[in-house]
Amino acid sequence: MSLKLYGYWRSTASYRVRIALNLKGVEYEYVPVHLVNNGGEQHQTEYTRLNPSHLVPTLVDEDEDIMLNQSLSIIEYLDERFDNEYRLIPEHRNERARVRALAQDIACDIQPLGNLRVLNALKGNFEASQDDVAKWAAHWIELGFNGIEKRLQTQAGKYCFDFDVTMADICLVPQVYNAKRFNVDMNKYPLINKIADNCNLLDAFEKAKPENQIDASA
Ligand SMILES: N[C@@H](CCC(=O)N[C@@H](CS)C(=O)NCC(=O)O)C(=O)O
DSSP states (O other): OOEEEEEOTTOHHHHHHHHHHHHHTOOOEEEEOOSSGGGOGGGSHHHHTTOTTOOSOEEEEGGGTEEEOSHHHHHHHHHHHSOSSOOSSOSSHHHHHHHHHHHHHHHTTTGGGGOHHHHHHHHHHHOOOHHHHHHHHHHHHHHHHHHHHHHHHHHOSSSSSSSOOOHHHHHHHHHHHHHHHTTOOGGGOHHHHHHHHHHHTSHHHHHHSGGGSTTOOO
């Protein structure tokens, strides 16, 4: 098999790539990298040779001799490499820009603030309690979701955009999963909820769920 995805079941960035691979209908080998056990396998030499940023996901495409990090770049790569009828990024320039913007609202402005290493630094360097850390993570998700919910009022259909499932939905669904982990009150976000529910009816999203991965644990 030529494609390998190094990821972690609960990592939202890995979850995005799993959805994209499933939507494109591409077979891949999933290689778990446990972010907590063994001091965090993302820090082990074997893995940092592939990804010196100590983060998942990493995609290796042996046929093309390419190794990629950054989930959004990986998704764009997959969309172009497997140029089938299922487009994750629309052809039209304006739609493409809007999809990327919404994806970045999540991947650049929400997720990094709740990343494991950020939460660990709050505890380790600034004496934050587990409760403080959970409030911190929920705060940034809510701030981001407040803006996204308003934006969706003017553009959403069944999915984030009225045309079809795109990279924006691929980013939204894992972030909703993460929001629930941090007890964000999702009743405040009816559109986000509706879109996530619609996406989760699709096989590609179901298969990509954290609990359906080989490395899922309680
Ligand atoms: N911008 C990166 C973010 C990657 C990232 O933050 N990965 C997290 C899991 S979602 C991670 O590996 N965290 C490990 C750590 O913080 O030590 C992407 O989209 O791929």
